[in-house]
Amino acid sequence: MxxxxxxxxxxxxxxxxxxxxxxxxxxxxxxxxxxxxxxxxxxxxxxxxxxxxxxxxxxxxxxxxxxxxxxxxxxxxxxxxxxxxxxxxxxxxxxxxxxxxxxxxxxxxxxxxxxxxxxxxxxxxxxxxxxxxxxxxxxxxxxxxxxxxxxxxxxxxxxxxxxxxxxxxxxxxxxxxxxxxxxxxxxTPGFLVNRIARPFYAEALRVYEERAADPATIDALLRECGGFAMGPFALMDLIGQDVNEAVTRSVWEAFLHDPKFTPSLAQRRLVESGRLGRKTGRGWFPYQHGPGQGEPAHEPHTAEPAAAPRWVVVRGDLGPARTLVALMAEAGIEVRTEEARPQEADGRGGRAGEGDGGAPAGGVSGGPGPRGEIVLPGGVSLRLADGSAGGEPVIAFDLALDYRTATRIGIAPSARVHAAAVAEATGLFQAMGKRVSVVRDVPAMVVARTVAMLVDLSFDALAKEVASPHDIDTAMRLGVNYPLGPLEWGELISASYVCEVLDNLHAWYPTGRYAPCPELRRRADAADCGVIS
Incomplete structure (x- = not known):
């Protein structure tokens, strides 16, 4: 036929x-x-x-x-x-x-x-x-x-x-x-789009439930930093909270309560309260019905202007964030470079569970070693969000689809970081033309954890022969308007980085939700060993 x-x-x-x-x-x-x-x-x-x-x-x-x-x-x-x-x-x-x-x-x-x-x-x-x-x-x-x-x-x-x-x-x-x-x-439950898209909503809801940021700020970070066309909270309101929650629950039940698909209690309460989104006039955001009044009135948290540092030190390879080196130089900031110091390799992963059976410090087994950092004049390090734990005074910055075109960056200072360092980091990103949202320090922040989970579920679907790589990426680009197919995104930022993020999240939340799928682990290990997978 x-x-x-x-x-x-x-x-x-x-x-x-x-x-x-x-x-x-x-x-x-x-x-x-x-x-x-x-x-x-x-x-x-x-x-x-x-x-x-x-x-x-x-x-x-x-x-x-x-x-x-x-x-x-x-x-x-x-x-x-x-x-x-x-x-x-x-x-x-x-x-x-x-x-x-x-x-x-x-x-x-x-x-x-x-x-x-x-x-x-x-x-x-x-x-x-x-x-x-x-x-x-x-x-x-x-x-x-x-x-x-x-x-x-x-x-x-x-x-x-x-x-x-x-x-x-x-x-x-x-x-x-x-x-x-x-x-x-x-x-398969959810077919392609409804199966793979669950983390786009679930991770935003989890960050909100941990009170790391409000819905408007989470949406803004995923749009303006992550490159998504619409934030998850606004999208849930558009779809209908009852419909979106029902799909999540259906996929979770069909997968026999797999923790990767666990529904959100916060969303359940919203549904129970009757705040279903645009169709009821209120969901995560309030809506005014009538001509020209269909958009939600909400503003993300944006930091006040701050002075940029005159110089920074870039130590090691920034990996998916290496474009920032050129952007800082173009902004007139002196960039001093040096190799990652060998004595810092131990403990740089800062991984919860280290020393008691947790994953080794450099990332996954045979992983890439210590990640690069931007050292501010005050001595505090800026590091790409990877979900790692540790007592160091560090400011994490979120993953971006494209650091050159991103208009907003999220930063998350650890508990030991003082206000002056936060101002330095804020001024640094503002000098590069970015709005800055300061969020509470949660593992892997907002964009990094969301993208990592989307990539993981896509590799899992690929390994189980749910669909071809081309069809998986096509489905997510056309079905939910993602800026990149998740498999393509995973290749862009590297399987090793994605696996590292998920390993660190799994150490924080050892429920199985964030455990990397075997196919992602295999590709990360192959790449770290120089094998083309």
Missing amino acids: TALDRSSTVAVVGAGTMGQGIAQVALLAGHRVLLHDAVPGRAAAAVDGVGGRLDRLVAKGRLNPAEHKEALGRLAPAEGVADLAGAAMVVEAVVEDLGAKQRLFADIEAVVADDCLLATNTSSLSVTAVAGALRLPGRLVGLHFFNPAPLLPLVEVVAGAASDPAAVAAAHDTAAAWGKTPVRCTD
């Missing part, structure tokens, strides 16, 4: 927003489309709804009148399942209830031909389970569109345990023929 011929009929069952969106996509790809819904009259109303969508496309100049007329002529309601008998493909977009979907597909299977392709748009249920009650389970696949379906390019093509490879190929090729970007994955 390949892509469906455009002369074939596509049926969409479920006439809600998603069903109408999928119908519009198939219709504009040239198919005859039937819309069905179990509620009498809803299919006809949905046909009118799709027609209204096409009217708006004409008004915007995105569809010419002739195409509009032809498309409307290919769209029709189907009042009963029996009316779907001639369909070559049926896409289901009904309520997320396993029993309801199984009964619906059993009814559909009774009337369509044996070569009719069946697809479920489920976002949270097992495709394998949906197909479990079918006489021919091999012809059912997952075809997960993202809302709004006509606009968002990504479609997850999910192979259930019984899915025929030819059916999966047909669904993939058909989605591509419809102008979408399909990615293939196996039937």
Whole structure:
């Protein structure tokens, strides 16, 4: 099987927003489309709804009148399942209830031909389970569109345990023929996007629960330093706290309460209070309904202007932050360089658990050794956040997607750092054109821990053959608009650094949540030994 011929009929069952969106996509790809819904009259109303969508496309100049007329002529309601008998493909977009979907597909299977392709748009249920009650389970696949379906390019093509490879190929090729970007994955909880994206919310919630920073500041750091298009708290409010929390809980339960997916008590309390986000007028942030009043009124913590130091000492290799050397020089700050001092290697990891069975000081076993630092005139060191512990007077600074283009940097002084050193560090980053947010000293700060967890879950999915590297990165870029695919990001900052961050976090929180997956550990060890993995 390949892509469906455009002369074939596509049926969409479920006439809600998603069903109408999928119908519009198939219709504009040239198919005859039937819309069905179990509620009498809803299919006809949905046909009118799709027609209204096409009217708006004409008004915007995105569809010419002739195409509009032809498309409307290919769209029709189907009042009963029996009316779907001639369909070559049926896409289901009904309520997320396993029993309801199984009964619906059993009814559909009774009337369509044996070569009719069946697809479920489920976002949270097992495709394998949906197909479990079918006489021919091999012809059912997952075809997960993202809302709004006509606009968002990504479609997850999910192979259930019984899915025929030819059916999966047909669904993939058909989605591509419809102008979408399909990615293939196996039937795993959350598929690709909802599985891998959990840390983007979970780590922000954890930092908040530890009172390291407020939601507005966490959002600003992930946007302006991490390069994400939207902060997690604002995004949770947009999605709906109840929806976002339900997805997190569903993935956690499907993974048999794996600590990497543990839901947040803070979010649970928000849901219980009815503060669900934009749709209720308040979530993490307050919202005013009305024209021009849809954005939340909140400001991140930003440090007051401070004087920049005239010089700094850069000791060793700054790793993912090495761009800062050039930026400081360009800002007119004298940069003095020296090698990392060998006597500092012991204890530089400062790792909790050291000496009692914890990981060795340099990072992971066979790790990269002491990380570089920026020494301020007052003697305090600035070090890239890596989650390490220790009693030294150190100021951690957060990981950035690109230190040159980042407009904000987070810094976190340890308990022994005095105010003058914080002012020096603040002035240093301000001289490089960055706003500075001072946050409480929590392991791996905000961006570093978030990116490390995203990379870890991506390597875990790769090792378990959930999807190819290309499809994993494509899914996260297009499905949730990440600035880089997590695997690409991991290669950019190095598997060794990611593994070091997670090892240190695991030493702080020995629950298993932050334990690096075996594939990430293997790649870090291979890189440290000079082996190309």
